Amino acid sequence: MGRGGRLNAPVQINPQAQVKLRRVGREGQPLLVIDDVVLEPETLVAMAADAPFAPPTGTYYPGLNAPLPRTYLETLLPVLRPSFERAFGIAHDTPLVANGFFALATHRLEDFGPWQKIPHYDQLRPDHLAMVHYLCPGQAGGTAFFRHRTTGFESVDLDRREVYLGTVQAELDRDGDLLTGYTGPQTPNFEITDSVEIRFNRLVLYRSNVLHCALFDGAKLEADVHTGRLTANSFFRPR
Structure with missing residues (x-):
């Protein structure tokens, strides 16, 4: 199959995929973990090999x-939609807009800025969702979720944004020299509330406004879809 054909090859959902719902931290934020989500996940790796990074x-x-x-998203969204509704309280008649990308983490620690060495949120609205599908066998790390110690926040919405950003900036100004590693258990001013280990063909789904970060310690940060x-x-997000 040629390059164009592989990029448009069908994605098949595994009917035996294992779905688990967890509640994270004091806020009880929903976290979906789905194992063995697609059949022949190696096909997605092959698609990534043909993609222009x-x-x-x-x-x-x-x-x-x-x-x-x-x-990919045309196949996953209709199948995962009932789980979205149950876990995140999305109304059945709410249309959703989806977008995404393949990602290869390649930066070394010395390339990270201060804000990249601490947990982050993606969006401020709790009805926006984020999903990570691990396509990397033999990797260490995963995804962790955090509480900001000073404010107690485990998620950031519009009402919390100003307080959170101001507090964190002051802490970065004061403690920036202590950020000597990737985000993890030793990150100053944050504590881990839960984490999900990388597993090939595992998918994690959470609200975009929760504080989270990839765990890069021990990961192979290479620009190669087969080893990175x-x-x-x-x-x-709602339409």
Whole structure:
């Protein structure tokens, strides 16, 4: 199959996928973990190998991005929709807009800025969702969720934004020299409330406004879809 054909190859959902709902932290934020989500996940890796990776613009993502095949979200969204509704309280008649990209984390620690060494949120609205699909066998790390010790926040919405950003900036000014590693258990002023280990063909889904971060310690940060930390990152919002 040629390059164009592979990029548009069908994606098949595994009917035996294992779905688990967890509640994270004091806020009880929903976290969906789905194992063995697609059949033949190696096909997605092959699609990524054909995709044009490039540094992203306008984001803090520490590496390279490439477009997802159209068939990926077209297949996953209808099947996952009932789980979205149960876990996140999305109304059945609410239309959702989806977008995403393949991601390869490639930056070394010395390339990270201060805000990339602490947990982050993606969007301020709790009805926006983020999804990470691990496509990297043999990798260490995962995704962790955090509480900001000073404010107690585990998520940030519009009402919390000003207080949170002001407090964190003051802490970065004061404690920036202590940020000597990737985000994790030792990150100053934050504590982990839960974490999900990387597993090939595992998918994690959470609200975009929760404080979270990829765990890069021990990961192979290479620009190679077969050996690097390859994920499919997707986002969902009401239309």
